[in-house]
Amino acid sequence: MFSVNDLVVYPAQGVGKIEKVESQDIGGCSTNLYVIRILNNNVMVMVPVHNATNVGLRPLCTPDQGEAMLEYIQDRSDFTGYTGQNWNRRYREYSEKLKSENLQDVAYVLKELILIGKDKELSFGERRLLEQALHLITTELAFCLSSTPADIRTRIYSFFDDILKPAEEESVAE
Incomplete structure (x- = not known):
């Protein structure tokens, strides 16, 4: 859905940039994660790719x-x-x-x-x-x-x- 360097909106946090998409082993299962840097405070957020829509991750408005x-x-x-x-x-x-x-x-x-x-x-x-x-x-x-x-x-x-x-x-x- 999103690619590296895409700007996205994470609810209640604001605009972030997808720094990378990485795979991590969580509970014995390999999970792809978006690693997002929130631009206003440099906080890093990890969102499972398969769960991005459920948490409200979305592209910037047009x-x-x-x-x-x-x-x-x-x-x-x-x-x-x-x-x-x-x-x-x-x-x-x-x-x-x-x-x-x-x-x-x-x-x-x-x-x-x-x-x-x-x-x-x-x-x-x-x-x-x-x-x-x-x-x-x-x-x-x-x-x-x-x-x-x-x-x-x-x-x-x-x-x-x-x-x-x-x-x-x-x-x-x-």
Whole structure:
């Protein structure tokens, strides 16, 4: 499915590069493994080739999919507003979505947390999830759109100028 030097996405970890495919003896059986270096932290991950799809390993999104994801993040029509749902329940739900191989699930968490932050201060855990979602999205989109994570972050923040600007101005005034 994948070859050496392919860029792939490992759920909840982000973009990685397949360094090699090697065979190891595990429990008396020879198993082929993808050896993947996660680019943001140089962590090495080994994924059995036969199990790659089950763990959610996937290729980077295409440029068209990347642009569609940015449009999805910008679109607020599916946001119903802060419902007062228990933060712990939201945290568990969002944590699961960040582990998904579906990039739209990650984008959903990012958009929801930014918009919820408009109505209430996010808890420490929610802020961490927001940063994780932002990192996962910006890193993948930077690769697929031939950009930088900082440029993608700026583009995403521009979608929420009406929400994020006052908070930035308040922190500058302090």
